[in-house]
Structures are given as structure tokens and as C-alpha cells.
Amino acid sequence: MPLDVDALYRRYGSMVQRRCRHLLRDEQAAAEATQDVFVELVRRSDRLDAGAPSALLYRIATNTCLNRLRSKRRRPEDADGELVERIASAPDPSESWLAALTLERIFQGQQTSTRTMAVLHLLDGMTLEEVADTCEMSVSGVRKRLRTLKAHVAELEGL
């Protein structure tokens, strides 16, 4: 049976918008990302279980926003000047926008799901158990995945 996207949007749209707004700090980009999240949900609908999809939507939203940050960073028009301007106009640039950028730098080359897990753990402050619950993985699996980032983080910190 096809997903009732309208019903899902009514129930979870507000949460997805908040998540995207928090990570992207841009109302228009967040609106576009929210749309992408629900389209991605339809894309994955064959593999959805009957449980509450809030955690899945949250993960998709996180991943979608990280991809947007990555792709924007690669575009030539996204010069430092524009980034500085956007950071300056953000409500609290010292908090999550800068943190997201830093994280984005750290997560280059890591698996998407690892990047999402790392945001949940490092940016959102979830415990490993909570990340495992959200990502439907074992705690040891999460710990192992996050450990793969450590060398990369250390390398960046040494720069």
C-alpha cells in the first residue's frame, strides 16, 4: 500500500522542518530539504517497517542536510565570503551552524550513515545507546563505526 505522504507530512513535517532549519540555518534551503526528505521516504517505502517513522525521518533529514552542506561547499560560487555572510546572518552562528561546518569538515569521506550517527552523538549530544536505538544498530556497532572517524578527526585537529 502506498505511503500516505499527506498524513505523514501533517504528523512529522514540523519535526523535519525544525531539524533541517537547525542544521542548515536557512529557511529556503530547509524547506527544500524537507521536501527531499519525504521524497526519500517514498523512495525507501519498500523497505519501511510498520513502526513509528520519526527516528527514520530524523535520520533521513540529517543525512539530507549533510549532503546539502557538502554539495554547497563544493560549488565554486560558495566562496568563503558567502559562507561568512551566511554565518553572520544566522541567529546563533557560534552554536550549531559553525559546529555543523566543523563536523562537515571532519566527515569528508566517511560513510553517510556514520556521518549521521556522528552528528547525533557529537552535535545532538545523544549517548551511544540513544544513537544505537535511533539507528537501529547495536551499541558496539555504533561505537565501532564512530571509532573509524577518530583517526580522521585527529588528523584534522593536527592541521
Added chain:
Amino acid sequence: MRRVPELLVERLALEELDEARARAVREELSVEEQGLERLSAVVDANEAHHDAPAPLALVLAVQQERRRKRTARMTAVSGLALAACALLAVPTLLPSDSVRTKGLEPHLQVLRKEASGLAQVHDGDLAARGDRLQLLYVAAEAPFGAVLSVDGRGVFSQHLPQRGDRAVALAANGAVALPSSYLLDDAPDFERFFLVTGPRAFALEEVEPTLKAWGAPDARVGLPADLTLSTLTLRKAPP
């Protein structure tokens, strides 16, 4: 003491945590500065959002994704059938949003939100105040364009770009939905939509006078020679 992660607050607000977990998160929030206010704000925002239908652009994107999935499945089935029959390779051409039709002219498409979903409306169809419309353009290889409209009161509206005074680069493939939908007001008689395309990012002021005078026998008159005009007119139902 940590700040309770957003997802836990969200799931508590959605009542998707089991009883023990919900109690624990609520306790954490009660000792966090402004924690319960944060929860309350999320609950309020969810309630306010609950009456908002999915934006037409989203509904449309979902429909496109579903079509894409169906097409992919059909292509896979066709491929298997061909292999099973040991036929020589014959290209299987299935409708796809990403396939451009050779010889297609730039044009507009209009969808109307109805109780049963989205329905396409055509040039000359009847529309009414309160109809929610989603405009789409098909660039058909035209690199730049703008979407504008004029109503029966002579009010001119700019849909693409929503802001700015020049035509914008158009997406090359398929029917592309504009970022936001359009609610018809009570202007009488008609609503006429224009897609102006061309090889350059022309200034909108180059075309506005002609489009505003759309009632002239040939609305094409006055447009720069390198621009192409496509129109779609909806008749307005009497109140």
C-alpha cells in the same frame, strides 16, 4: 547535566516513546533550564502544523518519484522478459520524466489540487477563486525563461523568478514544478499564464508591456525576436 537531544524531545512530543522512556526524558527536561518550555513549543508547533496539507510541490515530487519507481520496475520486467525470450536487443522506450521529447516546444503545465489528488487543467478550462494551482514549465532546451501571469483585473504577477528582474536558467529535463503553488483570487473573467523563453537572461521589463497588453490580437507582437512565448489561459467561473 546535558541538554536533552532534540530527537528525544520530538519523540516525546509525538508520544512515540514507551512509558518508562517518556518518564525519564520528561524528568530530564524538568531539570533542564527551559526544558519543559522547549517540549511545549514543539507540541504547539506540531499542532499548528497538523492542519497544513503537504505543499503541492512536495505532492508533485512524490508523484514523480512514484512514477519513476514504476518505470524502473517496468523496465526491469521488460528486460527480464526480453532475456527470457532470447530476443535480440531492442531498445525499450518507456515514459520517463527525464526523457526529453524531440521537437517539443517550451510550454506550461498547470495542476490543480482536488480532493482526489492533482489533476491537470488545460488551456481554456474553467477555474474558480480558491483553486490551488501548481505551475510547471517544460523548457524543451530553452536555456532561460520566466513565468508570469495577468488576471482579469490586469494585475501582473511574477512566478519565476519570484524575485529579481531577469529571466533565470531553466532546468533542461522534463516538467519542472515552480517552488510554490498559486491560490486563485476572485479576479474576474480569466487568469492567463505566460512562459517566455529565450537564449539569454533577458530583463523582465523587456516583455512586461506586451504581456500586460495581452488582449491585443497578437500578443507576440512587441516581444524581442529571440524570445518565445507560450500561454495558458484559465477562464474564471462567475462567483
